[in-house]
Amino acid sequence: MLHIIIKPNLYQDSVSLMLMSNKLSDIDGVNQVSVMMGTPANIDIMKNTGMHNTELDKAAPSDLCIAIDAEREEVVATVLDEVDQFLKNQASSSASKKVEKVRTWDRAVQAMPDANLAVISIPGKYAADEAMSALENGLHVFMFSDNVAIEDEKRVKEFAKEKGLLVMGPDCGTAVIGGVPIAFSNIVSKGNIGVIGASGTGIQEVITLIDKLGAGISHAIGTGGRDLSESIEAITMLDGIRALADNADTEVVVVISKPPAPKVREQVVALLANIEKPVVAIFMGEKPEFYLPSVKFAHTLEETAILAVELAKGTKLKLASEAELPSDLGLTSVQTKIRGLYTGGTLAYEAATLMKEALMIDKYRKYDEGYLLQHEGHEVIDLGDDMYTQGRPHPMIDGTTRFQFIEETSKLPEVAVVLFDLVLGYGAHEDMAASLSKAIKKAMANAANEGRKLYFVGSICGTKKDPQNYDSQLKLMLDAGAIMTDSNFSAVRTALRMIGHEVEVGSRELPVQELTLPEAVVSSPSEAIKQLLDAKPRVINIGLSSFADNLETEGSSVVQFDWRPVAGGNDKLRKILSILNKM
Template sequence: MLHIIIKPNLYQDSVSLMLMSNKLSGIEGVNQVSVMMGTPANIDIMKNTGMYTPELDKAAPSDLCIAIDAENGEIVSTVLEEVEQFLKNQATASASNKVEKVRTWDRAVKAMPDANLAVISIPGKYAAEEAMSALENGLHVFMFSDNVAIEDEKRIKDFAKEKGLIVMGPDCGTAVISGVPIAFSNVVNKGNIGVVGASGTGIQEVITLIDKMGAGISHALGTGGRDLSEEIEATTMLDGIRALANNADTEVVVVISKPPAPKVRGQVVALLANIGKPVVAIFMGEKPESNLPTIKFAHTLEEAAIMAVELAKGSKLEVAPEAALPADLGLAAGQTKIRGLYTGGTLAYEAATIMKESLHADKDNKHDEGYLLQYDGHEVIDLGDDMYTQGRPHPMIDGTTRFQFIEKAAKQSDVAVILFDLVLGYGSHEDMATPLSKVVKRAIAEAANEGRRLYFVGSICGTKNDPQGYDTQLKLMQEAGAIITDSNFSAVRTALHIIGHEVQVGSRELPVQEVDLPSVTVAAPSEELKQLLDSKPRVINIGLSSFADNLETEGSRVVQFDWRPVAGGNEKLRKILSILNKM
């Protein structure tokens, strides 16, 4: 039976509510619990998941809506007690937190007059407005929020450029500024390699590999996934490159992107060729055949990291050989397929690309939504895709969705390898290896009972200084029976080797080709952008309070903007107030 409880005017952030929903759904006697704010989009999610009654239509966007599918009324009371306890804990944690909290922009700026960065992680429909307010107050913007219209992204970035400011995002997952990890990011050594990337886990993979190889990062700037589109024309990417070109701490520049628009790619390469510093560029999906005099092109994220470290150190690295596998892999007849179950979208994209090349799949391989590869029984799935995160936490935060996919794949008799990633760092689950290792161990045992040898092959994207404890996470996964390699590329190679496909690692010494590129004057970045990179960022955090906690832990000064939807989320009234404020 479905029970609906609406608590008026009680705003909570979406990630906290998703995690609470998952926890409550695990109570015995509960079929499912959904706790969301009463926005129209959330009500639609409840409709699509069978957690709706017409009573929810009365809810305002600022109301807390609790839908409980439970066997009896006593269970409902238990769930509500847990909800109340959660809210009390949130209030207690908030009261004990040292980060100053404000409710308006005026108070935020007054609390930190020298703030230079706004970190925004609120629902996308409101994010553009808050970004404009941040820019009007002279702050650079890191926009974690997604579902922002591309027209708004263009408007925000054009306005930022006029003011000498940079906008990282929307849908920007990762940055590191002067050693401070922002949002979903890792704790990496300081060094002389600067990174600009249009992908979150792509940046994370490269900077953590650089860290493991004994080098370090000056800065890593995210751009958002659409920045290199024809509409946005690499506004953030180009400004980021100029900033690193003029940054005294940066001696090598790395650029990471999924395939950009051809015209935009040309603009980026032309600028990189003229910055006067050695460059490594990876446009994922491309298999480079030559380099330019000052630009080395990489094929994989691991290769990009190796090249960058070699340039930074001025010497060749000795890359450790792959771990040896037993001669007899013990696979049953018919076990020939790989299932890639990824939480990192760029890592999934890299896996799919390498597998297509090795399996000789059509480069334009058609696949269902949420999949990056479906070919001859092989699959690679990006579990962070929107279709898997509607009303659910991202799989880096909560492993439930991936655990379900693992259990399903492990039962399929043709599956030989389950390929996966484990992403550490701020923003991610505090100890993902504990529940994941249990699922892996159980799947291996169940396959063995059916006469099959099931391999789990993965890599850990993280460093020794990440809050989860790299060595602990590694040990848990290895004890569960998983093969953990040094990089995502190495994991994919190992998975393909198990099913009889070898991936050859080509020479990194490609021929240098002289190409007539337009001569580009590398204009100095604005004084505001130079200053952003000169010291630890001073942040006004708008949205997820956990981001503020992490920033403070890493030595940044932070003010928490305790954001609530304007006008209680009433869209018509919000627009009227917005117009009045501009008059």
């Protein structure tokens, strides 16, 4: 029986709602539960999932809507008690922090007149307008929000450039500014290597490997995944490179990107070739054959980190040692396939790229949504893809989707190895290894019951300073029987070796060539950008309060903007108000 409860004018952010839904789903007697704000789009989702009745049509966009499929009335009462307790716990947790809360831009600016960065994590259709408000108030922008129209991204970034400000994002997962981790980021040592990347977990993998290799980060600037597209033309990337080139704390510059538009790549490389600092660049999917005089190109994220540390320290490093494997793996004759189950999109992309090279698969082939590789039983799946996260948290926060895939994989007789990542740091699950280790043990037992050995090979993207406790997370993985390596590259290489294939390790001593490149002006960054990198950011946090808590923990001054949709989320009225405000 379907029960609908509407709590008027009780806005909650999407991550809180997803976590609440997961918690309520575990209650005995609940067949299905959905907790969403009453926007038209969300009501449509409820219709499509069978969690709708006419009562929901009365909901306003700012109303909290709870749909419960349960046979017994007492179960509904238990669910509502849990909802109230969840909301109360959120309030008390936030109240324990010394973060001032405001409800308007005027109040936010009054509370912190020297603020220089807005961190935005609200629904995508509202994010561009709030970014424009931040820029109009002289703040740089870190836009965690996704589902922002590319036209809005261009509009926001062009306006920022006119004002000498930096926009990181949209869909920017991570940054480290002045030693302060922002959003989904790791705690890394301070050092002289500056990183800029159009890739969240790509940045995380490189900066955590740099930390493990004994070096440190001056800054890590995220650009958002579309920045190097033809539409955006690397606005943030180019300004970020100029900023790191000028920054006194940065002696080595690292650039990370998935495949950029060819003309944009040329622009970026031209600028890198003209700055007066050594550079390491990785354009993922490319296999470098030469260096430029001051730019070293890397093949893998691990190699990117190694080259950067070599330049920073002036010494040569060795590649990480490979995992030791049993002399007899005990695989059946049909166990010849690898399945990658990744929470980090860039880590999944790297795994798929390396597997295509080793298995000689056409790198331009297209696959089903959510898949980065599908070839004769070999698969790499990006579980952070939109198709897997609609209506539930990102897999770095909630492992449910991956656990389901792991159980399904244990029943596939052709799979020999499951590749996986475990991402630590702020924003990620506080103890993912505890649940993941149980899923791995269960899968290995299921395979053993059918007379097969199933291997799990992975790496941890994190540092010993991260809040999850790196050593305990590693121990849980090892105790579960997983084979753990030092990097994603090493994990992929190990998995391929287990099925009789090798990844060719490129030389880190490539020939140097001179290229004819477009003219690039290495102009100085604006004073506002220089000042952003000179100290810990002073932040107005718009959206997820957990981001404010983490920033405050790391020593940044923070004001929490308790954002609510304009006009209660009514799109028509919101647009009218927006026009009136510009008159």
